[in-house]
Amino acid sequence: MRSAFQDQLEQVTDDLVEMTRVVGSAMNKATQALLDADLSLAESVIEADARVDALTSDVEDRCFEIIALQQPVASDLRVVLGAMRMAGSLERMGDLAEHVAKQARMRHPRPAVPTELRETFAQMGRLAEDIVSKTGQVIASKDVTLGTDIARHDQEMDRLHRELFTIVLSPTWSHGVEAAIDVTLLSRYYERYADHAVSVTRRVVTIVTGEPYVGVTLDG
Amino acid sequence: MRSAFQDQLEQVTDDLVEMTRVVGSAMNKATQALLDADLSLAESVIEADARVDALTSDVEDRCFEIIALQQPVASDLRVVLGAMRMAGSLERMGDLAEHVAKQARMRHPRPAVPTELRETFAQMGRLAEDIVSKTGQVIASKDVTLGTDIARHDQEMDRLHRELFTIVLSPTWSHGVEAAIDVTLLSRYYERYADHAVSVTRRVVTIVTGEPYVGVTLDG
Numbered sequence: 001m002r003s004a005f006q007d008q009l010e011q012v013t014d015d016l017v018e019m020t021r022v023v024g025s026a027m028n029k030a031t032q033a034l035l036d037a038d039l040s041l042a043e044s045v046i047e048a049d050a051r052v053d054a055l056t057s058d059v060e061d062r063c064f065e066i067i068a069l070q071q072p073v074a075s076d077l078r079v080v081l082g083a084m085r086m087a088g089s090l091e092r093m094g095d096l097a098e099h100v101a102k103q104a105r106m107r108h109p110r111p112a113v114p115t116e117l118r119e120t121f122a123q124m125g126r127l128a129e130d131i132v133s134k135t136g137q138v139i140a141s142k143d144v145t146l147g148t149d150i151a152r153h154d155q156e157m158d159r160l161h162r163e164l165f166t167i168v169l170s171p172t173w174s175h176g177v178e179a180a181i182d183v184t185l186l187s188r189y190y191e192r193y194a195d196h197a198v199s200v201t202r203r204v205v206t207i208v209t210g211e212p213y214v215g216v217t218l219d220g
Numbered sequence: 221m222r223s224a225f226q227d228q229l230e231q232v233t234d235d236l237v238e239m240t241r242v243v244g245s246a247m248n249k250a251t252q253a254l255l256d257a258d259l260s261l262a263e264s265v266i267e268a269d270a271r272v273d274a275l276t277s278d279v280e281d282r283c284f285e286i287i288a289l290q291q292p293v294a295s296d297l298r299v300v301l302g303a304m305r306m307a308g309s310l311e312r313m314g315d316l317a318e319h320v321a322k323q324a325r326m327r328h329p330r331p332a333v334p335t336e337l338r339e340t341f342a343q344m345g346r347l348a349e350d351i352v353s354k355t356g357q358v359i360a361s362k363d364v365t366l367g368t369d370i371a372r373h374d375q376e377m378d379r380l381h382r383e384l385f386t387i388v389l390s391p392t393w394s395h396g397v398e399a400a401i402d403v404t405l406l407s408r409y410y411e412r413y414a415d416h417a418v419s420v421t422r423r424v425v426t427i428v429t430g431e432p433y434v435g436v437t438l439d440g
Contacts, residue, residue, distance in 0.1 A: 215273070
């Protein structure tokens with residue numbers, strides 16, 4: 001027979017998977033808004049962040065109740081505390097998607113990204129989509145072998161981020177200081193979105209394997 | 221008679237206050253390293269971040285034990301979970317001090333900050349010092365009236381951050397794209413350091429007053 005603990009934990013897992021879908025959709029739309037200078041799409045992403053915040057609160061409240069009522073210990077307690085932290089990381093991924101959308105809105109009707117960097121951001125958007133989709137699968141299936149794919153995507157994101165610096169600082173950069181700052185900040189949002197996804201995956205790995213959690217170097 | 225729960229919680233509080241001292245010292249030295257282009261000081265900050273990470277692990281382990289062994293419920297459980305999150309915010313503040321130090325190291329022997337912005341960063345450093353010191357007092361004393369001071373300092377930090385954008389984007393900016401990106405990123409590190417400190421203070425307010433936690437808009 002399933003315990004109340006297991007039932008409640010399954011609900012938390014479902015909520016976390018739903019969060020990956022919501023923050024994945026948010027980043028996907030934010031990228032499109034950025035590339036198309038689409039104001040209404042950008043605004044829809046900004047409005048939808050309240051949904052991410054509400055889901056985060058739900059997960060946190062549910063975890064609180066599980067701890068208070070079921071009083072899990074040892075590995076069960078680690079699972080619940082791990083879920084609370086995953087919700088925190090996913091909430092920040094939602095914030096980062098919102099930041100991308102706000103940048104698109106701020107520069108509208110001009111595009112925030114010069115033509116020569118459109119493909120870089122399109123690639124970053126695709127990587128973000130892949131990473132968050134696989135993160136959802138890891139949470140749902142506990143198949144931690146997907147962590148290898150996610151780490152590879154994250155490295156590719158880091159490479160694009162470094163490459164962007166080279167482009168912006170090259171003598172051929174003709175878009176001035178403001179555009180340079182815009183694309184640098186944008187690129188960091190994508191890079192950190194990926195970092196947070198890696199952090200979520202590592203939490204799952206810790207829970208599944210019992211290995212200690214290895215932190216991702218995040219930018220605060 | 222004091223309970224084991226209270227004794228253990230006091231130890232956690234002491235650790236959190238110690239963390240504010242360590243991350244305060246780190247940001248203070250990072251600012252000095254930045255202003256003096258002092259490589260060895262920058263490196264000492266980067267090395268010392270391991271101490272912050274170790275303190276974070278200690279607090280998290282201690283909180284885990286308290287929950288597993290004392291099985292607190294209701295407000296007691298909220299206090300312990302709040303402490304875990306404060307440790308997470310303080311860890312990120314340590315990371316941000318490390319980022320400032322790394323920027324100083326990367327540009328050494330050149331200063332990362334042009335002369336005309338030295339006073340801005342000196343002010344940001346002083347604000348960061350004030351904020352983290354008062355955050356430590358709030359944690360130790362539960363005197364949440366200090367929250368007003370902290371919020372005021374945080375607003376001043378935001379003002380400096382916005383002012384910096386104006387300077388960097390003005391036609392008189394003569395330091396090129398790289399320096400513009402450097403100081404923008406640096407300024408964000410200070411601004412977010414202050415945001416995390418505000419977040420810690422709000423956690424204490426939630427615990428003391430029972431009012432719901434109001435999130436700080438962090439950049440992911």
